[in-house]
Amino acid sequence: MSRVRTLATLGTALVALCTPIAALADPLTPTGKWSANTDGSAAVPPMGWSSWNAFNSDVDEEKVLASAQALIDTKLRDIGYRYVNIDDGWWLKRRQPDGRLLIRTSHFPSAATGADTSFRSFTDRLHAMGLKVGIYSDIGRNSCGQIYTPDFKNQPEGSVAEREVGLYGHVDQDIRLFFAEWNFDFLKVDGCGARGLPVDAPRVKSGLYRALTPLVDMQSLGGTDIAGIRRLYEQVHTALHTHAGDRPYVYSLCLWGAGDVRAWGKDVGNTSRTSDDIQPVWPRMLTNLDTVTHRALYAHPGSWNDPDMLFVGTGDFDAAHSAEARSHFALWAMLNAPLIIGYDLRKLTPDLLAIFGNADIVALNQDSAGNQAVLAYDSSEVQTFVKTLADGSKGVALFNRTASPAKAVLTAEQLKMLPTADVRLKDLWTKKEQSFRKEIAVTLAPHETLVFRATGTRRLPGGLYLSEQTGRVNPATDGVVVPQPDPTIYQSITPWTGTRGGGEHPQYGGWGGAEADRAPYGKLLRVAGTDFDTGIGVLANSRLEVRNQGYARFAAKVGINDSGQPRSGTTVFEVWGDGRLLAKSRPMGFGEAAVPLEAKVAGVLIVELVARGSGAAANAATPQPAIWADAALLK
Numbered sequence: 001m002s003r004v005r006t007l008a009t010l011g012t013a014l015v016a017l018c019t020p021i022a023a024l025a026d027p028l029t030p031t032g033k034w035s036a037n038t039d040g041s042a043a044v045p046p047m048g049w050s051s052w053n054a055f056n057s058d059v060d061e062e063k064v065l066a067s068a069q070a071l072i073d074t075k076l077r078d079i080g081y082r083y084v085n086i087d088d089g090w091w092l093k094r095r096q097p098d099g100r101l102l103i104r105t106s107h108f109p110s111a112a113t114g115a116d117t118s119f120r121s122f123t124d125r126l127h128a129m130g131l132k133v134g135i136y137s138d139i140g141r142n143s144c145g146q147i148y149t150p151d152f153k154n155q156p157e158g159s160v161a162e163r164e165v166g167l168y169g170h171v172d173q174d175i176r177l178f179f180a181e182w183n184f185d186f187l188k189v190d191g192c193g194a195r196g197l198p199v200d201a202p203r204v205k206s207g208l209y210r211a212l213t214p215l216v217d218m219q220s221l222g223g224t225d226i227a228g229i230r231r232l233y234e235q236v237h238t239a240l241h242t243h244a245g246d247r248p249y250v251y252s253l254c255l256w257g258a259g260d261v262r263a264w265g266k267d268v269g270n271t272s273r274t275s276d277d278i279q280p281v282w283p284r285m286l287t288n289l290d291t292v293t294h295r296a297l298y299a300h301p302g303s304w305n306d307p308d309m310l311f312v313g314t315g316d317f318d319a320a321h322s323a324e325a326r327s328h329f330a331l332w333a334m335l336n337a338p339l340i341i342g343y344d345l346r347k348l349t350p351d352l353l354a355i356f357g358n359a360d361i362v363a364l365n366q367d368s369a370g371n372q373a374v375l376a377y378d379s380s381e382v383q384t385f386v387k388t389l390a391d392g393s394k395g396v397a398l399f400n401r402t403a404s405p406a407k408a409v410l411t412a413e414q415l416k417m418l419p420t421a422d423v424r425l426k427d428l429w430t431k432k433e434q435s436f437r438k439e440i441a442v443t444l445a446p447h448e449t450l451v452f453r454a455t456g457t458r459r460l461p462g463g464l465y466l467s468e469q470t471g472r473v474n475p476a477t478d479g480v481v482v483p484q485p486d487p488t489i490y491q492s493i494t495p496w497t498g499t500r501g502g503g504e505h506p507q508y509g510g511w512g513g514a515e516a517d518r519a520p521y522g523k524l525l526r527v528a529g530t531d532f533d534t535g536i537g538v539l540a541n542s543r544l545e546v547r548n549q550g551y552a553r554f555a556a557k558v559g560i561n562d563s564g565q566p567r568s569g570t571t572v573f574e575v576w577g578d579g580r581l582l583a584k585s586r587p588m589g590f591g592e593a594a595v596p597l598e599a600k601v602a603g604v605l606i607v608e609l610v611a612r613g614s615g616a617a618a619n620a621a622t623p624q625p626a627i628w629a630d631a632a633l634l635k
């Protein structure tokens, strides 16, 4: 704690010192551009299968090909499950002295093509099946298996140097091999090697591994070299650009929400893990889910939040637990998580196929607007998520987190629809249809998620609220000065420590910043005593980029949220269009009623919303919460 405080004070002092000379690099300066990642091929969340949850590192060619064939036989490929990804366990060693990676040909016999070993015939075969293929590496010198699960099968072999199979020092060589030579389409890059090899670790002292000064500390951002770890992941991005050529690729970041990846993952990769590993147990699914629920504005076409792969089919999510399995699947779909099956598809049952193969629910995930569901109602028992789809209809999930039945009410207002007109609901599990006005009461079975597609009369005709188009709103700068872990994340008992030690506290820096229909830190939107159920809440000293799809007008009411600390200081709200200032508020202080702010944006491609704090509003460790209430783009 004291370390964080010291850093914050230092940060503020540095900002003050640097501002006059660093004006050009001011992150609040509008650029007229969209800065979140759009490289690669992830306009919608990637879907497919991975070996890890099914087999851990005990992976081989036969298992992978059998699951690939199952994707075809079951027609899962035809509704979007196209990626077949090998995770940890494929590598044998890094040959010395030329550094070429060698494949474990005992497990991948088609790779035994001579001294060089090659995955090319393997990827050719999968490509010929109409599939895409993924491979796995680590940003450090060593793999997760070597460091954290050395008892698992198929660990790299040989001398210290031969066992250094990670990308560190070999980025260009390995990415060229994976993409230009072996023709892979997807790369997951883990981060264990940059975390687990401090000089005093027993595995280093014993001479098994070379030390690598950790860049990432899972427990503390103060102990993390944020710029250093980001730079390494950016190097991989650059190498992908070079070596994938014109071929589409997916770059999947696996830093578990550590390293302040919350702030930069969306600018570097196509998907970014927000949590440590999922397990096939209900409480752990809750933990992973909770790491994405407040982060709708950080996910866009080309850059998705990743709460980890699906465990549908296993443990608490097996065929005997259909409520749990369906909830896990539906929630992942609603939150635009990659839908990567982690089940041995040779054992697929009709019940499980009905879950993976629910085309209506898959369609929520793959909707072209790319809006992650927004938390409409929140509690530790029931949560309501609403996802605005490209055709203006809504995906809705009513989720019972508890092991008891729960009563829930869904309101037309939560859907941003008129309460006086019919709202039609189609249940995406049973396909039954019904309609209601104002609100509807339902009972949720233990752990059940009801999923609907809803249509009705929009409350805002001729426009779209920004919180209904989160896929087009990017918090380029979100005002967070001191990153904090999200305290709302369910703290499950991890299988790796059990109840030994003091417990794993939420360690992921995903808190604060920008939220849809909420103020930062999960607070409700309320300015000078007036409640708003719609808007974007962000901290002062922030800049949001908004893609304008042909709208003529921007309108909002701006002010400081009542949850704000400090109360002194002011924030000015500015609207920019393709780099030109269009409108500006007077300085707004705590307790002042929200004021209208409008701008003409016809022909503008990128609208930027800048909230500039001054005085205490700017310099606090937690700047003022700046609210763009009812923010909308209108015809």
Ligand code: GLA
Binding pocket: 052, 087, 088, 143, 144, 145, 190, 254, 276, 277
């Ligand atoms: C880490 C990742 C997992 C998996 C394993 C492989 O734990 O988070 O998803 O890739 O490594 O060892």
